[in-house]
Amino acid sequence: MRPRDLVITGFAAVSAGGVLRNLDATPDAPPLQVISRWPTPGPRRAFVVAPVQPADIVPGLRTRRMDRLSAWAMLASALAVQDAGIDPASADGDRHAVVFGTALGCLDLAAEFFGTFRSVPWTADPILFPETLGNQPGSHVAKHFGFRGPNLTVAAGNVSGEAALCQAAGFLRTGQADCAVVLAGDTLIQSLFEWYEASGRLHPSCLGLGEADPVPAAAAESLVPGEGMAACILETAESAARRGARVRASYLDGWFGPGTSAMGGAEPAAAMPDAVARLLEAVPPGTAVTAAVAGGAGWFEGAPGRRLGRLNPIDFGVFGGMGLLNLGAAITRAPSAGSVVLAGTVEPEGQAGALLVRTGDTAR
Amino acid sequence: MPRPVEIAITGLGAVTPYGVGWEALLDGLTRGENAITPLSVFENPLAVHPVVGQVTQPLNVDSDTGLYLSRTDRLAILAARQAVAMAAIGADDRAACPVVLGSTVAGLTDLVPEVVHDPAAYYRRTGTRPASSYPVGHVAACVAADLGCGGPRIGVNVACSSGALALAAAANMIAEGRATVALAGGSDALCAVTLAGFASLQALDSQPCRPFSRSRSGLNVGEGAAAVVLEEWTHARARGAVILGRLAGWASSNDALHPTAPDDQGRGLARAMRLSLEMAGVAPAAIGYVNAHGTGTPLNDVAEMRGYERVFAGRPGPVPVSSTKSYIGHTLGAAGAIEAVITLLGLRHGLLFPTLRLAEPEESPLVEFLAGAPRPTSMRAAMSVSAGFGGTNASLVFTRADAEDES
Numbered sequence: 001m002r003p004r005d006l007v008i009t010g011f012a013a014v015s016a017g018g019v020l021r022n023l024d025a026t027p028d029a030p031p032l033q034v035i036s037r038w039p040t041p042g043p044r045r046a047f048v049v050a051p052v053q054p055a056d057i058v059p060g061l062r063t064r065r066m067d068r069l070s071a072w073a074m075l076a077s078a079l080a081v082q083d084a085g086i087d088p089a090s091a092d093g094d095r096h097a098v099v100f101g102t103a104l105g106c107l108d109l110a111a112e113f114f115g116t117f118r119s120v121p122w123t124a125d126p127i128l129f130p131e132t133l134g135n136q137p138g139s140h141v142a143k144h145f146g147f148r149g150p151n152l153t154v155a156a157g158n159v160s161g162e163a164a165l166c167q168a169a170g171f172l173r174t175g176q177a178d179c180a181v182v183l184a185g186d187t188l189i190q191s192l193f194e195w196y197e198a199s200g201r202l203h204p205s206c207l208g209l210g211e212a213d214p215v216p217a218a219a220a221e222s223l224v225p226g227e228g229m230a231a232c233i234l235e236t237a238e239s240a241a242r243r244g245a246r247v248r249a250s251y252l253d254g255w256f257g258p259g260t261s262a263m264g265g266a267e268p269a270a271a272m273p274d275a276v277a278r279l280l281e282a283v284p285p286g287t288a289v290t291a292a293v294a295g296g297a298g299w300f301e302g303a304p305g306r307r308l309g310r311l312n313p314i315d316f317g318v319f320g321g322m323g324l325l326n327l328g329a330a331i332t333r334a335p336s337a338g339s340v341v342l343a344g345t346v347e348p349e350g351q352a353g354a355l356l357v358r359t360g361d362t363a364r
Numbered sequence: 365m366p367r368p369v370e371i372a373i374t375g376l377g378a379v380t381p382y383g384v385g386w387e388a389l390l391d392g393l394t395r396g397e398n399a400i401t402p403l404s405v406f407e408n409p410l411a412v413h414p415v416v417g418q419v420t421q422p423l424n425v426d427s428d429t430g431l432y433l434s435r436t437d438r439l440a441i442l443a444a445r446q447a448v449a450m451a452a453i454g455a456d457d458r459a460a461c462p463v464v465l466g467s468t469v470a471g472l473t474d475l476v477p478e479v480v481h482d483p484a485a486y487y488r489r490t491g492t493r494p495a496s497s498y499p500v501g502h503v504a505a506c507v508a509a510d511l512g513c514g515g516p517r518i519g520v521n522v523a524c525s526s527g528a529l530a531l532a533a534a535a536n537m538i539a540e541g542r543a544t545v546a547l548a549g550g551s552d553a554l555c556a557v558t559l560a561g562f563a564s565l566q567a568l569d570s571q572p573c574r575p576f577s578r579s580r581s582g583l584n585v586g587e588g589a590a591a592v593v594l595e596e597w598t599h600a601r602a603r604g605a606v607i608l609g610r611l612a613g614w615a616s617s618n619d620a621l622h623p624t625a626p627d628d629q630g631r632g633l634a635r636a637m638r639l640s641l642e643m644a645g646v647a648p649a650a651i652g653y654v655n656a657h658g659t660g661t662p663l664n665d666v667a668e669m670r671g672y673e674r675v676f677a678g679r680p681g682p683v684p685v686s687s688t689k690s691y692i693g694h695t696l697g698a699a700g701a702i703e704a705v706i707t708l709l710g711l712r713h714g715l716l717f718p719t720l721r722l723a724e725p726e727e728s729p730l731v732e733f734l735a736g737a738p739r740p741t742s743m744r745a746a747m748s749v750s751a752g753f754g755g756t757n758a759s760l761v762f763t764r765a766d767a768e769d770e771s
Contacts, residue, residue, distance in 0.1 A: 041484075094617075098618070103499055103501065105500070116475050117560070124560040126561075129561035135752075135753070136753075139755055142620045150615075151617070152522060153520070155519030160501070166516075170533075170536035176639070195492055256510070257514070257515055260514040336404045
């Protein structure tokens with residue numbers, strides 16, 4: 001099988017830092033926000049997304065009755081498709097895939113649906129039920145654009161973005177599609193925030209009574225919950241060249257997993273070094289590599305014998321799309337065109353993920 | 365699209381309403397036993413009284429993962445253990461083995477509405493462990509931890525195609541050279557929330573379902589799990605593994621039409637089937653059996669029939685099709701994986717399993733809806749088809765281990 005070179009030609013996000021339309025500007029580091037979407041016993045903070053009406057930004061987007069996750073997926077994918085210069089009307093929909101990564105799926109409406117059951121017998125809303133399903137964001141995107149190729153939703157905790165990009169690369173490299181909208185994201189709801197709180201996992205800044213403490217860019221022992229959605233367009237170099245698309249980055253490789261101990265078996269502490277070592281096999285010795293690792297600075301190590309430049313990640317909080325968002329932010333802040341950038345995500349108790357790209361080495 | 369890699373099946377595992385193990389499944393199917401019965405595994409909070417496919421024996425899982433194990437997790441672990449034991453994969457292969465498992469409800473089975481009414485009070489009462497099993501990815505994490513699988517852990521959440529697409533995703537990983545051995549499948553336990561959802565859509569048949577019957581009136585929800593060990597062919601041969609069959613082709617598509625209803629002409633499903641046949645190098649005429657999605661809902665079954673008519677037009681005789689959901693119900697995120705196992709069992713044991721209760725089948729000159737008793741067959745290739753909410757379609761083509769390409 002002839003390897004197919006893959007490139008990223010579009011990117012957008014709905015984040016705590018606002019709506020990112022493309023990679024032309026470095027995203028601002030978002031401030032911690034006081035949560036107001038549900039009653040809290042005192043000030044509670046997280047990286048939350050300000051209310052947004054997708055149709056105000058991309059006219060024609062119809063998101064009524066959708067979960068916020070689906071609405072964000074529609075908006076982020078529409079902006080990414082615009083950024084990539086894809087005309088959905090003339091695109092071959094059968095060759096366009098949609099791959100969505102999410103840790104938790106459509107939590108807003110799943111909670112609303114579950115919450116309707118207050119007494120026996122349970123009765124339910126038939127309009128609401130389908131919108132609670134985790135694959136609806138990816139399905140709405142497919143329907144909106146007429147993308148009839150492979151459509152997959154994967155769940156891999158906070159490395160769901162890496163998992164989605166890796167699966168999309170698989171569709172493209174095995175010839176099952178030529179272009180993929182890759183999405184990753186999650187929403188934050190009361191039950192989830194209070195689960196973090198009850199588990200003792202929240203960073204003190206999330207619970208402070210006064211002004212928010214400065215949040216460390218990464219903290220291994222505690223976390224700041226986040227929410228949002230990132231979207232990128234991953235396609236074959238041939239597909240991008242046919243359209244004359246601008247290449248934002250060449251996709252070199254990606255990996256995610258729990259790490260493997262010397263005795264065999266999973267070892268979370270080895271996860272990021274494992275991922276880095278795997279990816280650097282694709283990079284010739286002596287090549288400068290800049291790394292931005294989100295989710296736990298204490299867990300970051302380079303591969304043995306390789307020195308990596310460091311790029312502090314922008315903290316958007318912990319959620320399933322953080323890896324993809326981190327990748328976009330890292331691409332905009334890479335030292336120069338042609339830089340090799342490794343964007344990673346660590347889950348202290350789970351898997352690590354990393355994505356390796358070479359930034360904008362091809363002009364339009 | 366050529367087949368990117370040769371994939372052997374070296375292990376099967378299942379937990380179904382017939383009990384633990386693929387042997388119980390094969391026995392139940394061969395005997396034509398209806399396993400759809402009035403709901404009894406939990407107290408029914410609904411106004412309706414559904415009949416379901418339920419696993420009534422205790423799901424004892426002695427596991428030291430340290431993780432909270434929901435009913436869905438326990439079903440998955442039992443199925444996966446059987447598959448891995450059957451494949452007899454060694455420690456080195458396990459250390460790098462990805463686990464890719466589909467589910468739709470995961471640990472929602474173990475939660476109560478209080479978790480959204482007053483979450484803090486709920487967590488004070490139960491602790492935080494039950495809710496830790498809510499993410500679909502938790503099922504794969506539990507199985508990987510239980511079996512010492514050290515590769516990537518992925519949940520697949522694509523409604524009722526989840527189980528089939530988990531196999532496809534794992535196959536892609538092998539095709540890309542990211543794994544030589546992968547464990548894939550699906551698991552879903554019965555869940556009152558899901559039953560309430562399908563009841564609200566008026567999609568439940570109050571009696572055992574009648575897929576492809578003109579008098580069909582809905583589906584029955586079921587529970588279960590299945591797991592399959594997929595392995596790069598030369599790796600399986602080199603270690604002397606018993607090869608149970610070949611995953612020769614896999615493909616997926618999306619209708620891009622509607623959140624719940626399928627394309628009534630079956631175009632998306634047909635595209636997935638054609639692509640999987642093309643990848644497999646198998647002609648439509650060589651397919652000896654299709655295990656259908658066959659839910660028993662009025663819209664699904666006719667759309668599916670039209671899809672078969674598109675793909676199998678021009679072959680010498682009608683294509684044999686059945687729905688094994690008529691035995692155990694619709695196991696949602698596990699269905700595609702359980703039906704893949706059933707298809708493989710049919711290939712290996714030379715049996716076609718008919719649809720139960722099929723007295724007045726839909727009529728099509730291109731489709732033979734199997735009814736009556738199990739039929740002996742010498743088929744060399746078979747297909748398993750899945751579809752789901754969100755317009756998702758999946759098709760898997762299996763061939764016997766000794767089959768050559770028949771394009």
